[in-house]
Amino acid sequence: MITDAAIRAMLAAEQDHFRAANPRSRSLAHQAGRHWYRGVPFHWMIDWGTPFPLFAERAAGAELWDVDGHRYDDFCLGDTGAMFGHSPPPVARAIARQAGRGLTMMLGTEDAPAVADALAERFGLPFWQVTSTASEANRAVIRWCRAITGRKTLLVYNGCYHGAVDDVFVDLRDGVPELRRSLVGQVYDVRQHTRVIEFNDLAALEAALAPGDVAALLMEPAMTNVGMVLPDPGYLEAVRDLTRRHGTLLVFDETHTISSGHGGHTRAFGPEPDLFVLGKPVGGGVPCAVYGFTAEVAARMEAARAAGETGHSGIGTTLSANALALAAMRACLTEVMTPEAYDHMLPLAARLAEELQEVIRAHDLPWPVLHVGARVEFLCADAPPRNGSEARAATHGALEHAIHLYLTNRGVLIAPFHNMMLVCPATTDAQVGRLATALDQCLKALTR
Structure with missing residues (x-):
């Protein structure tokens, strides 16, 4: 005691x-x-x-x-x-080499195709984008999911954390949704467009999806940010089935669960999501993140873009996919995360x-x-x-x-x-x- x-x-x-x-x-x-x-x-x-x-x-x-x-x-x-590990030698060498050749140019480099190929081969999703942080990647994914489904509602789990994204800061307290008490300066009620349920509760999941208004379920395959919460046997497979049945896109944030194996929790245990986010580990310590998606999602993204105007999309920053990040990711993916x-x-x-x-x-x-x-x-x-x-x-x-x-x-x-x-x-x-x-x-x- x-x-x-x-x-x-x-x-x-x-x-x-x-x-x-x-x-x-x-x-x-x-x-x-x-x-x-x-x-x-x-x-x-x-x-x-x-x-x-x-x-x-x-x-x-x-x-x-x-x-x-x-x-x-x-x-x-x-x-x-x-x-x-801190400063993996291949990443350190790549950073030093790129530092003398330009840090950010708003252009791709010869590392770009190698990084994309490594991501697609490892995680099984054909299309990818780079951001500066996992927060930014999750924010982009939420926007895309709302745009391509025409739905406004995001579904998350009680106790989740997906970076500094306003939409996810909703908790359940005694079964009642409330804004996370630690959220600073919040001026609108994100509960208007965010629904929250408990992990491992299939009945709650089905009820949340039933109205047909949920654009995406954003989740970790195993919760790691409120203490570790593992999925019940068969739970993730049921999640995949229910989201498909209700037309909701399934997003796995594997920033932490990449610890599960070479291809993350997804490739180690399944199932395959519609979109996949990986943050801070992918660059060996250099700020960067990626999100991947299926060919079907890519086609729907193109349709959404075609229906709008060119210009500011609300997605990305000028430092996204900078040359230093691409060099670090190439070294980390091919020589460190083996x-x-x-x-x-x-x-x-x-x-x-x-x-x-x-x-x-x-x-x-x-x-x-x-x-x-x-x-x-x-x-x-x-x-x-x-x-x-x-x-x-x-x-x-x-x-x-x-x-x-x-x-x-x-x-x-x-x-x-x-x-x-x-x-x-x-x-x-x-x-x-x-x-x-x-x-x-x-x-x-x-x-x-």
């Missing part, structure tokens, strides 16, 4: 530990606070639960060093942005999940450990959640804060959002062992 008093004691001790061990980060935090809002270039950088921001000096492979000289086993990996990389990542992640489960059981805790390919997560709850409401209820903020800070102080980084860990091609058996040992020591202290 873990008491509130034990959590408070650990937090106090670990905060003191962090302050004493990181004088250079403390100094930089003071300097940064002069002009950066909240003291950081972007607000997520203060979500690690440390008394002041931790400043990085460098990172390579599955390791990171801070400005005070501490080395970390990095299982966060830029919250998936560096899912295949079957051999997954042959290393998947069994090592399975071992990590097993070791963490053994540690948790040894302390008589009921917490489940879930994993989707190379992505692993433990939940401070009694059972695996089946939907967003259950996953949200399983969150234990103070306890997770204490665990994260304890691990950070012992040279182990996991994602600051939930208890998520990633295994990359550079992750070693020794790093997995150190993470399991650190969690064991943490739980000993909490359950003492």
Whole structure:
């Protein structure tokens, strides 16, 4: 049993530990606070639960060093942005080569056909577009789906996250849709055109689709942003059948579930969607994203374009598909995100999940450990959640804060959002062992 008093004691001790061990980060935090809002270039950088921001000096492979000289086993990996390791050598070489030849020209380069061929071969969809972020890709996909179906409604799952896209920020609270409480500056009610249901609830899905007004269902094949929620057996196949039957386009956002295998969750487990989004991992750390679609969708997109006017479509920016991003994607897709990389990542992640489960059981805790390919997560709850409401209820903020800070102080980084860990091609058996040992020591202290 873990008491509130034990959590408070650990937090106090670990905060003191962090302050004493990181004088250079403390100094930089003071300097940064002069002009950066909240003291950081972007607000997520203060979500690690440390008394002041931790400043990085460098990172390579599955390791990171801070400005005070501490080395970390990095299982966060830029919250998936560096899912295949920090600065993979092929990507670093491609970036350096392209940097001297032009960064952005609003024109394709010789990398363009190679990237498109690699995407089509890997994911099975014939047509693709490049954007700067997954948020932008999801926003473009929503626009296209509404345009080609003539329908206005978007369907999402409770607890979903698909980037900074206004349309998806609707939650269910006690079965009632409401605007996400964290959404800043919202001036119109997106519930007018967004419907939200629980994951793994086929009856709710059929009821939501029945009016015939849903342009698209935007989803992760396994939810990863509200804690991990896995699909029930047969659920995704039923989703595919129901969306087809009701004329709704099915969109898989695989920005996180690309961890499932070389072709993502789609190629590893099926079924095939109408549109497919892949964000931050595809460029090895360079900001870029892609979305792919079927030939039928492409034809309908052409028809929608022909019915309108040429000019601004509301899709894309001048930096979309810039030369640097294309070079990075080509290197990452062809030399980094390889079957051999997954042959290393998947069994090592399975071992990590097993070791963490053994540690948790040894302390008589009921917490489940879930994993989707190379992505692993433990939940401070009694059972695996089946939907967003259950996953949200399983969150234990103070306890997770204490665990994260304890691990950070012992040279182990996991994602600051939930208890998520990633295994990359550079992750070693020794790093997995150190993470399991650190969690064991943490739980000993909490359950003492």
